[in-house]
Amino acid sequence: MAKKHTFYVMTIPAMVLFFLFQTYPTIQGIFYSFTNWKGYGDWEFVGLDNFLRFFRDDRTQHAYSFTFGYSILSTILVNVISLFVALGLNAKIKFQKTLRAIYFLPNILSVLIIGFIFGFIFSHVIPELGASLGIGLLEKNILGNPNLAWIGIVLVAVWQAVAFNTILYLAGLQTVPMELYEAARIDGASRWIEFWKITFPLIAPFFTINVVVAMREFLMAFDHIVALTNGGPGTSTETISLLIYRGAFQDGDFAYQSANAVLYLIAIVLISVLQIYFLQKREVEL
Amino acid sequence: MFNNKKFLSILLAAVFAVLVLAGCNSEVGNASNDSANNEETDSSSNEGEVVELELFSTKTENPETYQRLVDKFEAENPNIKVEVVSQPDSLTVLKTRLTKNDLPDIIATGGNPTFGELGRAGVLKDFTDSPLVDDINEGFLYQVKDIVSYDEENVYGIPYAGNAVGVLYNKAKFKELGLEIPTTWDEFIEVADKIEAAGEVPFYHTWKDAWTITVPWNDLVINIAGDDFAQSKTEGEATFIDRYSEVADKMLTLRDYSHNDVFGKSYADGNQAFANGESVMYLQGNFAVPAIKEFNPDIELGMFTLPALNDADENMFVASVDVLFTMPKDAEHPEETMKFIEFMYEEENATQYMEEQFAISAMNNVTYIDPIMEPLKDKLAEGKIRQAPTHYYPAGFPAAQSIQEFLIDGDKDAFLKKMDKDWDAAVAN
Numbered sequence: 001m002a003k004k005h006t007f008y009v010m011t012i013p014a015m016v017l018f019f020l021f022q023t024y025p026t027i028q029g030i031f032y033s034f035t036n037w038k039g040y041g042d043w044e045f046v047g048l049d050n051f052l053r054f055f056r057d058d059r060t061q062h063a064y065s066f067t068f069g070y071s072i073l074s075t076i077l078v079n080v081i082s083l084f085v086a087l088g089l090n091a092k093i094k095f096q097k098t099l100r101a102i103y104f105l106p107n108i109l110s111v112l113i114i115g116f117i118f119g120f121i122f123s124h125v126i127p128e129l130g131a132s133l134g135i136g137l138l139e140k141n142i143l144g145n146p147n148l149a150w151i152g153i154v155l156v157a158v159w160q161a162v163a164f165n166t167i168l169y170l171a172g173l174q175t176v177p178m179e180l181y182e183a184a185r186i187d188g189a190s191r192w193i194e195f196w197k198i199t200f201p202l203i204a205p206f207f208t209i210n211v212v213v214a215m216r217e218f219l220m221a222f223d224h225i226v227a228l229t230n231g232g233p234g235t236s237t238e239t240i241s242l243l244i245y246r247g248a249f250q251d252g253d254f255a256y257q258s259a260n261a262v263l264y265l266i267a268i269v270l271i272s273v274l275q276i277y278f279l280q281k282r283e284v285e286l
Numbered sequence: 287m288f289n290n291k292k293f294l295s296i297l298l299a300a301v302f303a304v305l306v307l308a309g310c311n312s313e314v315g316n317a318s319n320d321s322a323n324n325e326e327t328d329s330s331s332n333e334g335e336v337v338e339l340e341l342f343s344t345k346t347e348n349p350e351t352y353q354r355l356v357d358k359f360e361a362e363n364p365n366i367k368v369e370v371v372s373q374p375d376s377l378t379v380l381k382t383r384l385t386k387n388d389l390p391d392i393i394a395t396g397g398n399p400t401f402g403e404l405g406r407a408g409v410l411k412d413f414t415d416s417p418l419v420d421d422i423n424e425g426f427l428y429q430v431k432d433i434v435s436y437d438e439e440n441v442y443g444i445p446y447a448g449n450a451v452g453v454l455y456n457k458a459k460f461k462e463l464g465l466e467i468p469t470t471w472d473e474f475i476e477v478a479d480k481i482e483a484a485g486e487v488p489f490y491h492t493w494k495d496a497w498t499i500t501v502p503w504n505d506l507v508i509n510i511a512g513d514d515f516a517q518s519k520t521e522g523e524a525t526f527i528d529r530y531s532e533v534a535d536k537m538l539t540l541r542d543y544s545h546n547d548v549f550g551k552s553y554a555d556g557n558q559a560f561a562n563g564e565s566v567m568y569l570q571g572n573f574a575v576p577a578i579k580e581f582n583p584d585i586e587l588g589m590f591t592l593p594a595l596n597d598a599d600e601n602m603f604v605a606s607v608d609v610l611f612t613m614p615k616d617a618e619h620p621e622e623t624m625k626f627i628e629f630m631y632e633e634e635n636a637t638q639y640m641e642e643q644f645a646i647s648a649m650n651n652v653t654y655i656d657p658i659m660e661p662l663k664d665k666l667a668e669g670k671i672r673q674a675p676t677h678y679y680p681a682g683f684p685a686a687q688s689i690q691e692f693l694i695d696g697d698k699d700a701f702l703k704k705m706d707k708d709w710d711a712a713v714a715n
Contacts, residue, residue, distance in 0.1 A: 039378070041385045053715065059684065123494070123550055141550020144494050146694055232496055233549050234691030235684065249378070251682040256715065 033259035038252040050259030059235055060260060063243045070150060070239070071218035074157050078214050079207070082162045086169035087195075100170070107163035115227020118156045119143070122228075143229050146236040153237055156224055161217065165210050172206030173199070201284045208279040212272055219268055240264050337622045338367045342390035344376040344398075345609060351642045352394070359629050366622050368392075384409065389614040391623050397429050397445070397607030397673055399681070404612075405434030405442040411615050413441045418631050423448075425669035426648040429607050433673065436517045443612035445648035446630065447640060450589070450605040450662055451501050451571035451674070454578070457586035459486065459566045467590045467661055469598035471536070478543040481566045488543040490565035492556030493693065496686035500676050502540055502569045502592060503689060504604045506533045508672040509594035516678035520713055526705040534698045536594070540569070541693050549694060561585055572659060575644060590661040603662065605646060605671035683712040 033050055037043035054060055089100050106114070123141045130138025142148040180198050189197070200207075222241040225231060231238035231246075240260070248257035343352060349372040356368045371390065373379060377400045383389055384404060393410075395401050404410055413419055419427065419441055426445035431438040460466075463484050468474040478488035492498045507515075511529040518524035541548060545565070554577075560568040561581035568574070575587060591603035611630060613623050629635060636652040639645065644656055646666065655663055665671065679685050688708065692701035 040381045057711075119552070123547075123552065123555060127547060127550065140547040141494065144547065144549030144551075146691070229494075230496070232494065232687065232690060233694055234496075234687045236691075247682065253682050253715065 029258045030262055032255050033262045035255050037255045037258075039248065039254035043255070046255070050256045051263070053256060054260060054263060059238070060240075060243060062235060063238050063240045066150070066237065067219060067221065067239045070154060070157075070221065071215055074154050074161070074218045075211060075215045077154070077158045078161045078165050079210055081158065082165035082210070083169050083207075085162065085166045086173060087199075089166065090170060090173040103166055104163050106160045107167075109160075111160065111223040112227050114156060114160055115224045118152070119228055122152050144233055146233045149229050149233060149237050153225060153228055156228060157218065157221065160224070161214060165214060168206055168210050168213075169203065172203035176202045204279070204283040208276060208283065211279060212275050215275065216268060216272060219271070336365055336367055337619050338369065339391040339619060339623060339626060341368050341370050341392045341394060341626070342376070342380065343370065343372040344380065344393075344395040344400075346372055346374070346376075348372075348609075348639075348643050351639055354642075355630065355635055355639065358635070359626060362629075363622075363625065366626065368626060380404070391613060391617060391619065392626060393443075393612045393614075394446075394609055395443070395612070396609060397433050397677070399433070399677060401430075401443060401610070401612075402433040402435075405438070409614055409616075410442040411613050411617065413444050413612070414439070416441075416444070418444050418628065421631075421649045421651045423648050423650055423666065423669060423671075425605070425666070425671035426607050428669070429673040430610055433677065436514070443610040444627070444631070445607045445610045446636070447607075447609040447643065447645035448605045448648055448671075449571050449573050449608045450603060450646055450659065450666075450671075451505060452569075452589055452591045452603050452662065454560070454568040454570050454574065454587060454589050456560070456563060456566050457588050459563065460588075463566070465566075467588075468593055469601070470593050470596045472596055474593050475539065475543075478567075482543065487545050487565040489540065489567050489569055490551070490556050490560050491541065491544040491548040491569070492551045492553045493541075493548050493690060494551055494555075495553045496690045498553050498556070498570070499537075499689050499693065500674070500686050501571060503533070503537060504674045504676060505592040506536050506594045507675045508602050508604060509600070510536075511675070513672070515675065519709060520680075526702045526709070530702055530705065531698070534692065534701060537689070537693060538696060538698075549690070557581060572644060572646070572656075575658060587658045588661065589659050591665055601665070602670040602672050603665060604674050605662075605666065606673050606677070607648065608645060610648075680709065680712040682715060683709055 032043070034045055034047060035043040036046045036049075085103060089096060089103065093099070122143050127139050127141060130136070130140075143152045176199060180202075181194060184194050184198055220241055221239045222245065225237060225239055225242055229237045231242050244257045244261050244264070247253040247260070341352065341356065343349060349370050352370045352372075356370055360367060377395070377398065380389075380393070380395070380400055381403065384407060389404075389409060393404075422445050426448055427441065430441060430443050430445055434440075434442060455467075463480060463486070465477050465480060468477050481488040507530070510532050512518075512524075515524055515529055519526075545551070545559075551559070553574075556568065556570075557574055557577040558581045559565060561578045563582075563585075568578075569592065572589060575589075578585065578587065591601060593601050595601050611627050613620075613627070617623050630639075631649060633649075633652050636647060636649060637654045640647045640652065640654050641656075646659065646662070647654060650667075655666075676685055685705075688701065688704055692698070
């Protein structure tokens with residue numbers, strides 16, 4: 001009996017806190033998305049107005065297309081690069097532990113600090129390099145060019161995200177039994193075949209989780225965009241999270257942005273469920 | 287001891303208690319406030335008791351100066367204690383407190399839309415007949431009425447300090463190149479041409495940060511688009527297409543007199559570059575001066591108005607009310623509050639504020655102005671100043687971003703059309 005009490009004491013406070021600070025505000029947000037609340041003061045119900053407005057709002061639509069494009073590209077790049085790095089770090093090489101620590105470093109740095117450091121690199125270091133090498137395209141800050149700013153953003157996002165995904169892949173690679181490789185080598189399989197026939201299928205669960213986690217993370221992009229471009233030039237790198245924050249807290253458009261957040265929540269849940277459904281299908285078990 | 291069910295029910299009861307409390311925390315908060323207020327009112331009726339006032343400031347740069355003045359005030363008035371409150375996101379806090387009917391005793395804010403809202407809500411004291419208002423610069427006074435309503439006649443806040451935006455210039459370089467302060471647009475462009483001919487950069491634009499674009503934009507708009515634009519536009523009598531065409535052209539002209547990475551440099555980059563002499567002029571406000579001097583304490587700075595028109599006498603510049611003092615209509619301690627406000631407007635104290643904060647005084651009898659801003663003095667005395675017009679733009683109208691896009695692609699017609707469309711959408715929502 002006493003044991004059970006202990007478990008309740010351990011779990012219920014967490015549930016209460018979760019309900020208070022997550023579930024309750026979520027329900028509140030959904031509620032306000034049907035009103036014209038400004039974030040303070042009086043309000044009235046407006047039905048589906050906020051949701052309909054979404055379809056004639058260019059700025060919001062642009063934010064959606066930018067966020068999705070950016071997320072898909074970054075997810076692919078992060079997974080390819082981090083799997084590559086993880087394979088290297090899993091091999092028997094010198095300084096393996098040191099290298100692992102170094103590759104993990106970006107993950108423990110604050111995004112804002114990374115943003116400001118890269119901001120400096122883009123606005124001073126690269127242009128000076130470009131000027132001295134005579135490369136016209138690099139002479140200007142790419143973050144100031146509406147057609148190129150996304151490259152800088154993807155670069156920084158991928159650079160940081162690779163750290164965490166590499167750790168997950170490393171953990172995955174440890175689960176592959178060495179006997180399989182030995183057997184494959186006796187059969188004369190090349191390294192390439194080994195990877196595609198043994199390693200990749202066996203770490204498929206980690207691939208699934210990495211794709212889902214990375215995609216969700218990129219879809220929520222906010223802080224490094226603020227640090228690098230603040231959504232600019234114009235609104236060319238404005239993500240959905242940034243737009244929701246600005247609209248709701250700076251422009252007093254709370255209800256509309258709540259509706260936007262509700263739609264976005266549905267979109268993210270759908271995407272995650274679909275990803276898990278399709279990726280899990282191809283996972284194999286030993 | 288407890289059986290399982292009993293234990294669970296106690297826990298659930300506790301959970302509900304927490305939820306219920308959280309659900310009605312606003313009322314609980316109000317109730318405790320009310321009782322606190324009652325105590326205060328009771329105590330203030332007793333002679334010799336200490337009255338506590340809250341000075342709520344929406345500016346984060348000046349609490350130290352306030353504190354020094356408050357210390358002096360408290361020394362003179364041992365019965366009154368003033369607490370300086372300056373917190374992040376203070377305008378939202380102020381709006382929230384308005385809806386809860388819990389306004390601070392003394393409000394120090396700027397000529398911003400939140401002040402306009404408080405004024406329209408009818409909760410602020412009407413200072414129209416206060417003797418303090420007689421000494422206020424008419425340009426600033428016009429702004430605090432105008433921000434409340436287009437044809438407002440009452441004064442709901444007394445302007446205290448202002449900031450100015452215009453053209454900062456490097457005095458040493460002006461002397462070296464033999465240049466004089468321009469007073470018309472043509473002279474201004476001539477100066478820029480001469481600077482370019484001498485191989486220097488006329489302006490250091492920092493248009494990666496969209497807000498810095500609104501600095502010259504505002505100076506051009508108040509002179510070209512007309513005072514009534516926001517009002518007329520909302521009523522459908524004016525459009526960006528017919529009022530802003532010249533503004534857009536002049537912005538493009540200014541864009542081209544700069545370094546080659548205008549949209550790649552930030553405000554911080556600009557302060558440093560201008561401080562190090564990388565440009566001769568810098569389109570910024572007086573608020574940038576402390577940052578510039580940090581990079582180069584020896585720089586000889588001056589500031590003049592951006593001459594948007596060719597009629598030198600007509601030119602106005604943007605000087606917004608940065609600080610105004612006001613108090614609720616139903617103040618709990620009206621006498622003590624007024625006493626503090628009057629204290630702030632005394633010449634000696636106001637001068638101390640202007641010096642420490644590098645601000646422009648809103649009072650005609652406080653004539654101190656930092657030597658850097660000397661050339662602004664005449665226009666200031668004539669009241670040829672206006673509030674930043676972007677303050678009148680509706681919430682949710684992404685002006686700075688749209689202007690930035692336009693300056694990158696240079697398509698004026700598409701830009702003005704987009705501005706009209708975005709404005710209508712922002713007003714409709």
